[in-house]
Amino acid sequence: MGWAAVPPSGVPAEAKLPAFEWYASWDTSEIHYRGPIQFPQNDTVNLSLVRMDCDYVNPAPGPTTSGFGRRWRRMHYGIDLDLETGDQVVAAFEGMVRFAAYNGSYGNLVIVRHPNGLETYYAHLSELKVQPGDYLQAGEVLGLGGNTGRSYGSHLHFEMRFLGLPFNPAHVIDFDSGKPRFECVDLYLKRGYLDCTNGEKFHVVHPGEDLYAIAHKYQVDVNQLADLNGLSPNDILPLDLAIRYH
Ligand SMILES: [Zn+2]
Structure with missing residues (x-):
């Protein structure tokens, strides 16, 4: 794809930026988007994720080692995928x-803004392989996994946000x-962050x-529930794992 990092002169910069109509800004120094556009208070936003099989690639092999949600006193706004440094x-x-x-x-953090308005975050990298303005296809390398920042052991912390608001990646991706x-x-606002619905219903595991x-x-039926989630009935469930029950 040919989106140039710096648009040719005479072309408004925003004409080249993905989902500019959603954001009305492009800030390469601030991590989280903070306006001017706010997520609608009482409405849903339809987010289309993929059109073809090749449109999505797992950012790291995994498995998932920590889910989205409350972790001790802090919120964990993404999921952790296992990897080795490098x-x-x-x-x-x-x-x-x-x-x-x-x-x-x-x-070391990379944030990618996607044409559908989604932003994905890739954290704790040992090395950055891209810079703002680079256009990537799904599956293109953006960095090397690591243990930088507030991290205890090599892993990828992966977030999905829309207009700066996080939601649980495991609700839309089977890692x-x-x-x-x-x-x-359909994304909707729920207690300061986002949730989504597609007719499917999820339960978040409590202690x-x-x-x-x-x-x-x-x-x-417990066996049906296990099948739906790729689990066995007796599996020990990680806290905050989203279990689909419908
Ligand atoms: Zn994390």
């Missing part, structure tokens, strides 16, 4: 690098199979819960 980290979808720099918490769960979802408890709560 492993290649790739763009999940095509898009333009908006941010590529070091930050005390995220360590085990490396495939999106849906072609598109002490197993699949039997969740099956009982929603009146579904």
Whole structure:
């Protein structure tokens, strides 16, 4: 794809930027988007994720070692995927690098803005391989995995945000199979961050819960629930894992 880092003179810069109509800004120094456009308070935004199989690639091999949600007293706004320092980290979808720099918490961080308005974050990298303005296809290397910033052990911290608001990547991506769960979802505002719906319903694992408890709560068969989530009925469930029950 040929989106130039610096548009030719005479062409308005925004004409070359992905999803500029959603953001109305392009800031390569600020991590999180803070306006001017706000997510609608009482409405959903339809986010189309993929049109073809090759439109999504897992950013790191994984498996998932930590899910989205409350972790002790802090919110964990992404998921953690296992890797070794030096492993290649790739763009999940095509898009333009908006941010590529070091930050005390995220360590070496790359943020890619995608044509559908989604932004993906790749944190704790040992090395940055891209710079703002670079246009990447899904699966293109953007850095090497590492343990920089507030991190204990090599892993990829991966976030998905829309207009700066995070949502649970596991709700839209099955990281085990490396495939999106849906072609598109509706995003909506929920307690300061986003959730999404596609008719499917999810339950977030609380302390002490197993699949039997969740099956009982929603009146579904435990084996069916296990199949739906690629689990066994007796698996120990990581806290904050999103279990699909419908
Ligand atoms: Zn993390």
